[in-house]
Amino acid sequence: MMTLKQIYSWIGIVVAVVVLGLFAATSWYTVDESEQAVLITFGKAEEGTTEPGLHFKLPWPIQTVETLSKETFSLNFGYDPEQAENADVVRMITGDENILQADLVVQWKIIEPSKYLFNSDDPQQVLYNATSASLRSIIGSSTIDDALTDGKAEIENEVLDLLVSLMEDYEVGIAIQDVKLQEVDLPNEEVRQAFMKVTDARETMNTKKNEADKYRNEIYEEAQGEKDAIISRAEGNKIERIEIARGNVAEFNALYDAYDSNPDITRQRLVLETLDEVLPDANIYIMNDDGNTLKYLPLGENTSTTLPPATESSDSNQSENNTEDSEEENNNDR
Known part of the structure; x- marks a missing residue:
């Protein structure tokens, strides 16, 4: 029969083995290539992240390790393909006071694990709220035509810039990789039909306006051509009259010189020439x-x-x- 001293000895040995086993089990850890680890000492995260591989640390509870994935995650705002029936329909008002619904996918990843773990209770909810605020802000300053047609790329870029800025201000260790509008549409069929009628009327207006502009340009070009022709003829007439006037001046000067030299002969010649002009057939x-x-x-x-x-x-x-x-x-x- 064991004595009390022996029992205490065995208890001490068991405790020592358990403590040594615990120390041995919690003094090392491994980090996979697709993971990033943060070493926490007495509840305070160390600076930086641990490289992949085998590492040693102080045993629990002195130091602990938190591992997070390096992969890129997706946030589905407005539509979740895995829960399509229960997905929220996100409706918002455009800058020209029209209602539409939009779905957005955000690609993000964790770049600062310590901030992701300790700066917010729910970093993903922070990301969701920032995504909602960014998309509603940009859509609220855009027209419905831009959102439904060729303005989607510009809206995506503006949402990305605003979302990146918000997440940097929140400092939750999340980096935004990309945003993509999945679907932007009108809320129901009645609104869609009304919008199509407005769009058709606008296209008809643009067509009529283009035809009117074309007709105006044709008339303008024709009038411009007539104006240029009139100006050209006037310039020709001006040059012709100037040359005739110069010839008359030269003729008069020559006649004056002849008269100055021989007045009687010149006078008689002028009389004869005048008679010939007045009575050409006499x-x-x-x-x-x-x-x-x-x-x-x-x-x-x-x-x-x-x-x-x-x-x-x-x-x-x-x-x-x-x-x-x-x-x-x-x-x-x-």
């Missing part, structure tokens, strides 16, 4: 008459020969008779 007879002789001119005859000018010779009397006869016939013709 037969002109030029005579030197002293008024004492009657001259005879065959004015009624159609002859192409022109009598030479009469001179003061032996036939001066005949010239006077011809002149008087000519004057009488001219009076009769008139």
Whole structure:
């Protein structure tokens, strides 16, 4: 039968074995390639993360280890493919006061395990709330046309920038990798039909406006062409008149020089040229008459020969008779 001393000895041995076993079991740990570990000493997280592999530490309860995954997680906002029937329908108001529903997928990962573990009771709920605030803020400042058509990429970029900024301010150790709009749609069929009618009316308006602009441009181009043609003709007429005026000036100057040199001859030539211009088809007879002789001119005859000018010779009397006869016939013709 064992004595009390022996019983105490066996209890001490058992306790020592348990303590040694506990120390041995909690003095080392391993970190996988897809994991990151944080060493915690008396409840305070150490700076940095532990590299993958086998590591040693002080036994529990002095130091403990928390391991977190390095993988990229997905947050489904508005739609969960695993719980499609119970998923929340997220509706929001656009900047032009239209209602639509939107689904967003956020890709995120843990980059600071110590902040993820100790800065928030529920970091994923913080991420969900920040995602909701970011998407509603951007949609609330966008038009429904942008959200439903080609403005999705810009909305995604703006949501990403805002969400990254919010998560940096919250300091929960989460980094946002990407955001993707899954579906942006109108809330029900009635609203969808009404929106389609508005869209069709807007397209018709744009078509009519484009046709009117095209017609205006055609008329404008035609008028522009006519204007250019009129201006071109006016420029040509101006140049032509200037050149004619210059020619007239040159002709007048030449005539003036000739008159200045020989006034009598020039004056007589001007009289003859003027008579030729005024009476282009008339037969002109030029005579030197002293008024004492009657001259005879065959004015009624159609002859192409022109009598030479009469001179003061032996036939001066005949010239006077011809002149008087000519004057009488001219009076009769008139």
